[in-house]
Amino acid sequence: MSPNAESTAFRSALEVIRAVEPRVADAIGAELADQRGSLKLIASENYASPATLLAMGNWFSDKYAEGTVGRRFYAGCQNVDTVEALAAEHARELFGAAHAYVQPHSGIDANLVAFWAILADRVESPALRKAQVRQVNELTEADWFALRRELGDQRMLGMSLDAGGHLTHGFRPNISGKMFDQRSYGTDPTTGLIDYDRVAEAAREFRPLILVAGYSAYPRKVNFRIMREIADSVGATFMVDMAHFAGLVAGKVFTGDFDPVPHAHIVTTTTHKSLRGPRGGMVLCGPELADQVDRGCPMVLGGPLPHVMAAKAVALAEARRPDFADYASRIVTNAQALADGLLRRGAKLVTGGTDNHLVLIDVSGYGLTGRQAEQALLDSGIVTNRNAVPQDPNGAWYTSGIRVGTPALTTRGLGTVEMDATAELIHTVLSQTTPGANADGTPSKAKYVLDPALADKVSRQAGELLTGFPLYPAVDLG
Ligand code: DSN
Numbered sequence: 001m002s003p004n005a006e007s008t009a010f011r012s013a014l015e016v017i018r019a020v021e022p023r024v025a026d027a028i029g030a031e032l033a034d035q036r037g038s039l040k041l042i043a044s045e046n047y048a049s050p051a052t053l054l055a056m057g058n059w060f061s062d063k064y065a066e067g068t069v070g071r072r073f074y075a076g077c078q079n080v081d082t083v084e085a086l087a088a089e090h091a092r093e094l095f096g097a098a099h100a101y102v103q104p105h106s107g108i109d110a111n112l113v114a115f116w117a118i119l120a121d122r123v124e125s126p127a128l129r130k131a132q133v134r135q136v137n138e139l140t141e142a143d144w145f146a147l148r149r150e151l152g153d154q155r156m157l158g159m160s161l162d163a164g165g166h167l168t169h170g171f172r173p174n175i176s177g178k179m180f181d182q183r184s185y186g187t188d189p190t191t192g193l194i195d196y197d198r199v200a201e202a203a204r205e206f207r208p209l210i211l212v213a214g215y216s217a218y219p220r221k222v223n224f225r226i227m228r229e230i231a232d233s234v235g236a237t238f239m240v241d242m243a244h245f246a247g248l249v250a251g252k253v254f255t256g257d258f259d260p261v262p263h264a265h266i267v268t269t270t271t272h273k274s275l276r277g278p279r280g281g282m283v284l285c286g287p288e289l290a291d292q293v294d295r296g297c298p299m300v301l302g303g304p305l306p307h308v309m310a311a312k313a314v315a316l317a318e319a320r321r322p323d324f325a326d327y328a329s330r331i332v333t334n335a336q337a338l339a340d341g342l343l344r345r346g347a348k349l350v351t352g353g354t355d356n357h358l359v360l361i362d363v364s365g366y367g368l369t370g371r372q373a374e375q376a377l378l379d380s381g382i383v384t385n386r387n388a389v390p391q392d393p394n395g396a397w398y399t400s401g402i403r404v405g406t407p408a409l410t411t412r413g414l415g416t417v418e419m420d421a422t423a424e425l426i427h428t429v430l431s432q433t434t435p436g437a438n439a440d441g442t443p444s445k446a447k448y449v450l451d452p453a454l455a456d457k458v459s460r461q462a463g464e465l466l467t468g469f470p471l472y473p474a475v476d477l478g
Pocket of ligand 1: 044107216
């Protein structure tokens with residue numbers, strides 16, 4: 001590759017865009033400047049490689065490709081077949097899965113595909129059998145009523161939202177909460193850890209069709225062997241949503257009992273978090289569920305996004321290289337250094353630390369809500385997001401937590417020394433922010449007081465911390 005290839009590619013792309021709508025070109029340039037200038041600690045974000053980004057900006061976007069490789073509802077899909085097959089092959093090899101479905105547009109979509117596949121596989125219903133794509137026209141009105149009744153009775157057991165579970169695991173703001181009769185398992189109130197005996201007890205009482213493991217804000221490993229045993233003991237299908245930690249599985253940081261792929265019947269993920277690919281989703285499963293999973297489009301999904309599947313193939317190829325394992329293990333070392341730095345300065349952390357990519361700070365220890373802390377940090381050049389903590393008295397909107405994660409900063413090359421410096425900046429801001437009041441003098445859960453001079457100083461220090469770790473160093477937009 002020529003030394004200026006990346007700069008030339010992005011500069012030329014912006015020039016072409018600018019000729020049509022300069023404000024879009026400006027916004028793209030501004031986004032790079034913002035990302036370069038801030039400490040990005042959002043646990044679910046990362047920086048995809050230039051090759052991954054460039055694989056998305058092309059004429060694959062113009063192609064319809066409903067169906068699967070070699071069995072499309074549209075003609076002329078030979079090149080889409082090539083990239084979809086490549087992405088699936090890389091995913092199978094990387095994760096040791098029998099089958100990979102790379103069409104989901106997001107994690108929610110991947111979970112819906114999995115839910116449908118499990119329902120179609122497990123629910124004994126003649127109406128449901130007919131509801132498969134090719135027989136759907138045979139459904140009578142009575143069949144539809146029966147189908148809705150039968151599906152409506154199904155049960156799901158997943159991790160509770162305030163313990164770190166995800167909306168799509170059966171919670172009301174997501175369709176899964178309306179599709180399934182849902183119950184959740186939480187964490188031990190003293191340790192903050194999953195109590196597997198309590199999960200087993202909940203499974204015995206509730207008899208779910210689907211037991212879901214996976215999280216978006218739990219800072220610890222999950223023992224998937226034990227979870228599978230629990231699922232088997234009640235005849236449930238065991239599903240793992242590894243969206244947050246797929247990069248740690250790919251990089252062989254989570255192995256044995258902590259690798260979900262050999263233990264789960266079906267695994268879903270996003271591709272853009274710790275896995276560092278394009279924004280999208282994916283489903284892995286064994287041969288038993290493969291046919292149902294492959295019906296994802298058009299059963300659940302809109303037309304596949306061939307340009308994103310091309311980018312998935314590129315990113316998955318990158319994740320198969322030996323340096324990805326090194327990256328994945330540094331994500332965890334960095335998260336632990338960040339946690340240690342925060343603890344040493346007196347911060348309160350859910351579970352007292354981390355063994356994955358994220359740390360959950362209970363900011364009630366600083367007398368703040370998550371909303372106040374999130375905004376004060378943002379004013380200071382530190383991008384995080386607020387998150388509920390277990391049994392959160394402030395609910396899911398204001399929250400009492402701040403979730404921080406290391407996949408993005410690790411991609412930039414920051415290490416444990418910089419994580420300690422980051423902990424210092426976070427602690428400085430949080431310890432010097434105070435809750436604000438509403439106009440009528442009552443305490444506010446959103447307003448806060450932070451000296452702007454301090455916010456500016458921390459912002460500058462955050463910028464200095466990043467100077468030695470340029471983002472997209474080979475991309476100069478001029
Ligand atoms: N929105 C993602 C996260 O931030 O964890 C999960 O869907």
